[in-house]
Amino acid sequence: MGREESYSMEERANGETPTTKSRHQKERDGLVKSMTRSQKVGLFLTLAIILCIALTAGLLVHFLVPPHQDNDHPESVQDLHNGSSPTAEVVTTTHPDTGCSDRCVFTLVESIPESLHYQDDEPPHPSTGPAILDLIRNAEQTISVASFYWTLQMNDTTPTDSSSQQGQDVFDALYDIGSQGQVKIQIVQNQPSAVFPDVDTVKLAAAGADVRSMNFTRLVGGGVLHTKMWLVDGQHFYVGSANIDWRSYTQVKELGVLVQNCSCLADDIEKIFQVYWQLASEDASVPASWSHDFSPAFNKDTPYVADTGTVYLSSSPPSFCPEGRTADLDAILDVISKARDFIYIAVMNYMPFIQLDSYSRYWPVLDDALKTAAYDHNVTVNLLVSRWNHSHPDMLLYLRSLEMFGKSVLTHVDLEVRVFEFPVSHDQEPGPYTRVNHNKYMVTDKHAYIGTSNWSGNYFLYTAGIGFVMEQPQSDNETLSLRQQLENVFLRDWSSNYSHPLSDYTN
Template sequence: MVRPGTYSPLKDKNNIAITNRMKPVIEDASSVDANGLDGGCEDAVAEEGDLELWDSRYMLRGDQHSADGAFGNSRWGPRGWCRPSCIPITIILILIVLVVLLPLLDHQNSHHGKGGSSSNSSVCEDSCRFTLVESIPEGLTYPPGSTPHPSTYQTWMTMIENAENSIEIASFYWTLRGSDIYKHPSAWQGEDVFKALMEAGANRSITLRIAQNFPNPKQPNLDTEDLIRHGAAEVRSVNFPRLVGGGVLHTKLWIVDRKHVYVGSANMDWRSLTQVKELGAAIYNCSCLAADFGKIFDVYWFLGLPESEIPGEWPDIFDTAYNIFHPMSVPFNGTEALTYVGSSPPSFCPDGRSTDLLTIQEVIRTAEKFIYISVMDYLPLIIYAPKVQLWQVIDDALREAAVNRRVEIRLLISEWNSTKPSMDYFLRSLAAISGSYHGVTVRVKHFKVSSTAEQAKIPFARVNHNKYMVTDNTAYIGTSNWSGDYFTKTGGVGLVVRDNATEASSPESKSSIRGQLQAIFERDWSSRYSTPINLSD
């Protein structure tokens, strides 16, 4: 079903990664279930009617005279405009028009529906349940009632226990067990998750498919090697250096039975459950949205084949109908919202898929009152390259919002042992425009996770690893840090949930998904763990 939507974004077709259709069939087509990709959200199919041609005998009326026996003003006579000799030529011309123009019109309609300029939204009829998910590091305390959301550990365990047929996980790396990286008592949650996955794949006949970043000697992914050894999982590794010349698969995504989804900042790492601050989303009983996430997983699964190459034109089975121009209308917790999923890098985006970068730009562009951002890294640079390069796409978008539209900007950026010293120079530059003109407000704070002496020994932990943005009308939950590399050569996804017009203006908007995410940001912003950036350094 399709109904007019209220969403009307800027229709800049140059910024959306939409490719033409591809004729060759994938060599390993058996690894992708086309029926499974649909997930209950059906595309409209145009039906071709039969062209019925009338026998010319019923049309040739030249032998029929008028009452006075003459042709007079008849259309059918030798002097009329519709001569019998013209009829065969006319029929041929009509057939040519139908054969040539109808396919073009059909292609144009299909293109609009999948990635073009339509502002309509397709309606999902599932009763979808949406909840925000957090990992609060041990020792991090907040006022009572300010952390009402389920933990990442609880969410993952629930999804494994409720799985009936399949679990699909796209991941960066695997260190769920303490023995993988650093033995610590708090590793028990990760070890529980690993045991549950092993049990599901080996003993419960659950199909466990894992698309992971290509391992290296520093990150050998011993967990997935054990899962393979026990026949619990099928694993494919996506080699980004071979495919795109650099980067990694940085996505953190679970899809269970193609109807439940987790997406967020948490890696398959025990530290992401007890020692790192994480934020994500869990979506239940939502086949239409899970099917769209499934198409992204299927891209990884295909590219994880040893000899795979990025197609010049992706096959139709990877296409999506949902993007910034054509969002899906989903009843999250009984309230309609507009949603879609962006992906990176652009070469991983088949027909219709908005890039993750374009998604972020659109959320910034459509903000009217405020933009709150919580990310681990914020650098307007390409940093993972032989030569550092300036990359100001997001930075420019924020400056435009602050100066041109007087939208309030707040950034909550992590401070930890691995913070790059150069980052503060760019943050101070952005914050410096605050107050330059009346109504221009840009504020920046650092968020630092406190540590005991024992906790400080845990490598690459005790950090705010969040990757989200919330505005006065939209929630964005992603898997990427905010530097240019993550949007040009790195695999990541971003989920957008936009309040409909009625919900955004209602007093109850604070209870919406967007409103709950705003509350999390404001809790962290005003907590004792955040401090304003020093503008004088």
């Protein structure tokens, strides 16, 4: 609508046409001429007072109401910035209670090891290493990282593995931006050890990064900081299965979600980071109750509202959850209970027990939830676990027990377990901690859940992790939602040459 047309419509709405307006103007001019001098002075003062009030109100609105942000062209990973990624889901999100209004970009990012090859033509998702590198290079104010350990540099292996270059690039970019002193870098890591030394973070601290380590044994009696999280400028973040390790970019199969231009969700994950930051301070202890400053704006009951669904972030262990934060286990159980068609799970380790140095017991919580979904609601349950040289020797036996539940004769129960394993040629031995499907996600007909934890009691009760939960019911929309994309990833892996029946390993 042009400016002239809008004015014309406003005039007509007030009952004024060009002819009537001219007549009204003449009447007002005559009235002004007939006024005495004192009346004119009074009218002038009245108008001046009204003008001052209007200007004051305008200034208050300017300072108290945040200006509109033009996010039509979000700062993002370069492929998304150019609009060339087929897998990014852009949604406008609004939450009336918080005033949030962002043009959020949700993107699945994957690491597909160099030795892994698929036969289908599905467009690849952005790769983890370049996505993280782009976040770092575009940072302007802050970078916050929560991690299990750091091994990004090429000298981590002898002889040097050429596939470690992506990790070296990420390290160099972080080191350079820290050395320049214009971006504040905060890192919380698990307590370093001989197995997981702090070589990288010592160098980053020398370059200006503020580094803290969390001692889980002292805080909760066991467990680790298993979170894998990057947060940049209070706007963009990554959460998923990829450790801060060059292997996670080229030698280990990973999956995560990159969220961009989403200040409200970024503020929510920042509160999780601040919990870590406080607990990693010297002589810290887990408080009996957390300050409301750490409480989230969104959770299972009041999620972040988007055009295509809802989102919230969960956390573990429960003792790290301030009031209002949904515990990670509760989020998973809620997603399972609401499925009515299928539940697809891809996770490296699945164990129905809690096992710490001083404590061990059977823990059937997830088993029971999956059996209930399959038996009571006739939901198809497919569980894809990983096998590599570090797998627990009893894991597949426990899973055989779970799958046997699906062999019910009287009641049809559709529950199947398969094993994802990388092929290893006779002349090629995998490097340490490589060539494994490290994914930790679940997708149902209603939800996408992407986490940082393996599925056993240890991880949900004694280990720090984060879950990203998005509800997006099935749709016939031609543009695939993030949930649908995640479903396709699972089906691709489930039907690939790397997926094998559990019976191949347990008979």
